[in-house]
Amino acid sequence: MWLVLPFVVTVMLAGFIGDEIAGIDFAALSLICWIPFIIIAVFYFLVAFGLFAGRGWARLIAIILAILGLLNFPIGTIISIIILIYLFRADVKAYFN
16 A cells, blocks of 8 residues: 555645646656655664664654554554564563663
């Protein structure tokens, strides 16, 4: 979904504001829509690297992201509950300490 969403946003914006506005064509609009998603992907990659390295800050961020993921009903909620249960297990806490 995260790979398709910027394209969908680009198409919707192009349809809403027209094919060309203020000299911005479809390719430039597409690039502008991709930038936030690339930043989010880099952030998630850094958190994943921190989790694999056993960093406490990464566990805290993963807990925060899982709590936010509870709002993504129904699939996101189920996945977030599983992640939260896992991150609060005693052996996982010991790994990150």
